[in-house]
Amino acid sequence: MRLLDAEARGRAGVRGVLADVAPDASVVLGVSGGADSLALAVCAAFVADRDDRRARVVVVDHGLQDGSDAVAARAVEQVRSLGLPGDAVRVQVGTAGGPEAAARAARRTALLEAAGHDGVVLLAHTLDDQAETVLLGLGRGSGPRSLAGMAARDGRWRRPFLGLRRADTEAVCRAHDLIWWTDPHNADPAFRRARLRHEVLPLLDDVLGSGVPEALARTADQLRHDTALLDELAGQVEDAADVATLAALPPALRSRVLRRLALEAGAAPGELGAVHLAALDRLVTDWHGQDRVELPGHVALTRTAGRLHRIDGGP
Structure with a gap:
């Protein structure tokens, strides 16, 4: 055969x-x-x-x-x-x-x-x-x-x-x-x-013409390589909880560092989404006294004395 x-x-x-x-x-x-x-x-x-x-x-x-x-x-x-x-x-x-x-x-x-x-x-x-x-x-x-x-x-x-x-x-x-x-x-x-x-x-x-599935798969490959590099760079940020350090990072890198911080705090990885990361980003770049950001997994992050730290979340 x-x-x-x-x-x-x-x-x-x-x-x-x-x-x-x-x-x-x-x-x-x-x-x-x-x-x-x-x-x-x-x-x-x-x-x-x-x-x-x-x-x-x-x-x-x-x-x-x-x-x-x-x-x-x-x-x-x-x-x-x-x-x-x-x-x-x-x-x-x-x-x-x-x-x-x-x-x-x-x-x-x-x-x-x-x-x-x-x-x-x-x-x-x-x-x-x-x-x-x-x-x-x-x-x-x-x-x-x-x-x-x-x-x-x-x-x-x-x-x-x-x-x-x-x-x-x-x-x-x-x-x-x-x-x-x-x-x-x-x-x-x-x-x-x-x-x-x-x-x-x-x-x-x-x-759009034939070949859409192949084009989508190629796009996924390209994004995966980009994401892997940004994740590697995010992993090199030593003090992920320091607001001044976070504020100095480019947005694409800061979001990944915030994601890492949220996961280390106990957030559920399968439920952690862009809306949560955007709220965390506002704690860093647009903070005017807001209290806490609730995260999936019954945990929350808040800002105190220039640092982000975990507190128990809602039910």
């Missing part, structure tokens, strides 16, 4: 995200049974065999849809046919943050537990997912950090398929006679990401 270009790029992506991972470290693949994750299993199986890596698949069954156990069992059967060990793990999904966030949190916990202390987790996010993520961040007005999208290497999370399209992963599955499952939520207009996928991105391609 002639090697598909998509599969060759997928293998290269897997090798790339594992370049800094010890040969004996555990590699866990998060597989849902969809085309993207089954294609990831195809590429990772090849790399694990050739590079003698310990790779296994975990299929997380959230139990939120009828027949989810059958979908998980079918996914396990198919990855095992590729020569990868795999198991389904049933998780309990809570309610914090809404159903999508709660399911994601349960899934991430299960995958990290399977990877162990030193292992990494491979996820099958594609270029299309990246484009949708950038548009979601743009709609929230969350700034460059959100628009930078997902990184191929993000600590223990690895995304080798950010250069592949969904059509590529489907082609890989067809070449290996794999039958993928299509999550009905992906077509449900009640979910914002589904509407982006089926309505907004096709319209943008029509109005």
